[in-house]
Amino acid sequence: MILSLDDRFAKPFINDYFYDTTTVDLRKAIRMLRTGTGAGYTMRGWLTLPEDYDREEYARIKAAAAKIRKNCDVFIVIGIGGSYLGSRAVTEFIKSPRYNLVADGPQVFFSGCNISGSDMEQLARICKDREVSINVISKSGTTTEPAVAFRFFRNLLLEKYGSKAIKDHIFVTTDRYKGTLKNFSTEEGYETFVVPDDVGGRFSVLTAVGLLPLAVAGVDTDALPAGAGQAMTDLDTDIMSPESNPAYYYALIRNALYRIGKSTEILVGYEPYLFMFNEWWKQLFGESEGKGGSGLYPASVINSTDLHSLGQYIQAGKRMIFETIVNINSSDSDLEVPYDEANIDGLNFLAGKKLFDLNATAMKATVLAHYDGGVPNVILNLKDRTEYSVGYLIYFFELACAVSGYTLGVNPFDQPGVEAYKKNMFALLGKPGYEETAEALNERLNKQ
Numbered sequence: 001m002i003l004s005l006d007d008r009f010a011k012p013f014i015n016d017y018f019y020d021t022t023t024v025d026l027r028k029a030i031r032m033l034r035t036g037t038g039a040g041y042t043m044r045g046w047l048t049l050p051e052d053y054d055r056e057e058y059a060r061i062k063a064a065a066a067k068i069r070k071n072c073d074v075f076i077v078i079g080i081g082g083s084y085l086g087s088r089a090v091t092e093f094i095k096s097p098r099y100n101l102v103a104d105g106p107q108v109f110f111s112g113c114n115i116s117g118s119d120m121e122q123l124a125r126i127c128k129d130r131e132v133s134i135n136v137i138s139k140s141g142t143t144t145e146p147a148v149a150f151r152f153f154r155n156l157l158l159e160k161y162g163s164k165a166i167k168d169h170i171f172v173t174t175d176r177y178k179g180t181l182k183n184f185s186t187e188e189g190y191e192t193f194v195v196p197d198d199v200g201g202r203f204s205v206l207t208a209v210g211l212l213p214l215a216v217a218g219v220d221t222d223a224l225p226a227g228a229g230q231a232m233t234d235l236d237t238d239i240m241s242p243e244s245n246p247a248y249y250y251a252l253i254r255n256a257l258y259r260i261g262k263s264t265e266i267l268v269g270y271e272p273y274l275f276m277f278n279e280w281w282k283q284l285f286g287e288s289e290g291k292g293g294s295g296l297y298p299a300s301v302i303n304s305t306d307l308h309s310l311g312q313y314i315q316a317g318k319r320m321i322f323e324t325i326v327n328i329n330s331s332d333s334d335l336e337v338p339y340d341e342a343n344i345d346g347l348n349f350l351a352g353k354k355l356f357d358l359n360a361t362a363m364k365a366t367v368l369a370h371y372d373g374g375v376p377n378v379i380l381n382l383k384d385r386t387e388y389s390v391g392y393l394i395y396f397f398e399l400a401c402a403v404s405g406y407t408l409g410v411n412p413f414d415q416p417g418v419e420a421y422k423k424n425m426f427a428l429l430g431k432p433g434y435e436e437t438a439e440a441l442n443e444r445l446n447k448q
């Protein structure tokens with residue numbers, strides 16, 4: 001397997017009672033997922049996506065990406081939550097967080113994932129005198145943030161290209177049949193791609209949602225699902241051990257740790273290119289599990305950067321934390337610490353050592369220190385920084401998340417909590433039909 005799980009610094013925290021009872025509940029959860037008897041069972045399309053995908057559409061994705069790469073300087077991905085995090089995470093993982101400064105194709109920017117006017121205006125300035133295409137991604141087609149950004153950038157493109165040529169610059173990823181965005185795109189003649197009915201936003205990176213932006217960024221979109229397909233095969237066993245099924249075992253360990261009071265899980269990376277992957281993971285687990293007053297709180301750090309900020313808290317703050325490290329086992333850099341004649345910093349003992357080895361040592365030192373400080377550490381070792389491996393990792397976490405959610409007793413595939421702020425926002429903004437709620441909210445806000 002290209003991914004292995006090391007539980008030596010986590011398992012000793014869990015006594016037999018919690019280990020055994022969690023194992024029993026996880027077995028039930030696995031059965032629910034595999035037999036489709038759990039809540040949200042219609043949303044399990046991601047389980048077989050590496051094999052069951054629309055090959056005709058995939059060919060169109062590749063053709064569209066080639067056209068965009070040829071004709072455009074700037075590509076704007078408009079979407080929020082599951083409609084942008086996956087493609088951004090994989091772009092940074094494979095290419096670089098500095099992708100836009102070193103891009104060998106169009107620069108790729110993300111919009112519609114906030115409501116910031118200054119952010120949009122800045123991006124509009126970047127578009128000036130440059131060839132631009134956009135990919136608006138929204139399964140529902142009604143999400144406020146991307147809808148506002150789409151209005152803004154469609155106007156920008158209308159000014160640039162006029163009402164006829166604009167359709168060569170707009171690509172839409174949305175529901176297959178329903179929704180305003182689908183109807184509008186059909187009327188306007190925009191090329192559309194599909195978010196499958198049985199795949200939710202945060203599980204959608206291996207659909208057109210992720211694949212079009214990734215192909216534009218020059219990521220190998222054949223290798224990514226191939227890696228996920230390998231995980232699908234490797235992890236199709238109910239034997240719950242680190243060697244046989246690390247995804248199920250990871251779900252077991254994190255649920256057992258939760259039951260002994262470790263309610264915050266921190267995903268730890270030692271490479272800056274893992275920053276957005278952490279964000280994708282937080283959404284996957286946060287939206288899937290945070291329901292009914294329960295669920296692990298997903299947080300993240302990038303070390304050694306954060307060892308100089310949150311490191312103090314993790315080492316010695318409230319003991320409700322455990323860490324899961326995504327450790328990439330090899331590096332694409334051979335950079336060494338330079339020798340310095342004057343040795344003013346006293347670091348010549350490091351001269352000639354690879355930064356990769358220094359970083360690996362920082363990780364080992366931190367694992368031991370945190371373990372001694374009462375913080376369990378699960379280590380996930382991933383072979384390398386390739387599309388194949390990150391595809392594997394994505395499937396690994398999706399599978400673990402689904403069974404983990406069922407173990408917690410929630411539906412891992414819905415997100416009803418997201419509606420609360422939307423309802424209030426619409427009411428306060430004066431959306432027709434929300435008048436009563438608006439009155440009640442304004443009264444509360446205006447109370448002295």
Ligand code: PA5
Nearest residue numbers: 081082083138139140143201202
């Ligand atoms: O995981 C999810 O389902 C959500 O995060 C959605 O992706 C997000 O809310 C965006 O929704 P939509 O694609 O409908 O605009």
